[in-house]
Amino acid sequence: DQQVKQNSPSLSVQEGRISILNCDYTNSMFDYFLWYKKYPAEGPTFLISISSIKDKNEDGRFTVFLNKSAKHLSLHIVPSQPGDSAVYFCAARGIQGAQKLVFGQGTRLTINP
Amino acid sequence: DGGITQSPKYLFRKEGQNVTLSCEQNLNHDAMYWYRQDPGQGLRLIYYSQIVNDFQKGDIAEGYSVSREKKESFPLTVTSAQKNPTAFYLCASSTRQVAGANVLTFGAGSRLTVL
Numbered sequence: 001d002q003q004v005k006q007n008s009p010s011l012s013v014q015e016g017r018i019s020i021l022n023c024d025y026t027n028s029m030f031d032y033f034l035w036y037k038k039y040p041a042e043g044p045t046f047l048i049s050i051s052s053i054k055d056k057n058e059d060g061r062f063t064v065f066l067n068k069s070a071k072h073l074s075l076h077i078v079p080s081q082p083g084d085s086a087v088y089f090c091a092a093r094g095i096q097g098a099q100k101l102v103f104g105q106g107t108r109l110t111i112n113p
Numbered sequence: 114d115g116g117i118t119q120s121p122k123y124l125f126r127k128e129g130q131n132v133t134l135s136c137e138q139n140l141n142h143d144a145m146y147w148y149r150q151d152p153g154q155g156l157r158l159i160y161y162s163q164i165v166n167d168f169q170k171g172d173i174a175e176g177y178s179v180s181r182e183k184k185e186s187f188p189l190t191v192t193s194a195q196k197n198p199t200a201f202y203l204c205a206s207s208t209r210q211v212a213g214a215n216v217l218t219f220g221a222g223s224r225l226t227v228l
Binding site for chain 2: 004006009032034036041042043044045046049051089091093100101102103104105106
């Protein structure tokens with residue numbers, strides 16, 4: 001039962017353009033959502049988070065949008081840079097399992113020069 | 114520098130052997146976790162521990178065992194009962210917080226290959 005889904009395994013974007021990564025979830029009890037970035041043979045690193053009581057959170061080039069009615073969130077990267085090429089994981093935290101995160105399958109983002 | 118150290122980075126095992134993956138953190142975090150990454154499946158939780166001498170099963174605990182004798186250390190043993198152990202294993206830690214996002218800090222991972 002995949003509670004957090006990233007339906008696009010890969011995404012290719014031109015340098016300087018906007019990258020939009022999508023994530024869907026099924027559990028309405030999730031109270032926080034996080035995005036992690038992962039380079040090959042390394043552990044994921046935290047990028048940005050959003051509380052379920054908000055619909056937008058911005059940090060520099062990164063913005064996360066949350067649509068609770070659609071159970072959908074997205075990560076926008078503007079402008080995209082070559083160093084943004086990585087695998088991006090969406091993760092969600094359930095209220096009852098406050099110490100656990102549920103991860104999506106990941107989306108491989110490639111920024112083309 | 115504070116962080117999480119996983120060892121070994123690469124490990125090969127023959128079928129039927131148990132192996133132990135090491136995870137040490139110097140972040141003074143109370144909670145520690147083990148995740149497994151397989152292609153196309155994201156990260157799946159194996160075990161987690163919120164405090165010393167206590168741990169809980171995650172979503173795919175069968176064939177694995179852990180211990181938490183010290184705050185800094187959370188070793189994972191992959192037993193011969195694990196049917197498909199070849200994977201990339203990630204250890205993580207976090208503070209014990211209820212309010213706010215539960216940000217995990219990850220180690221660099223250990224790749225286990227069963228021959």
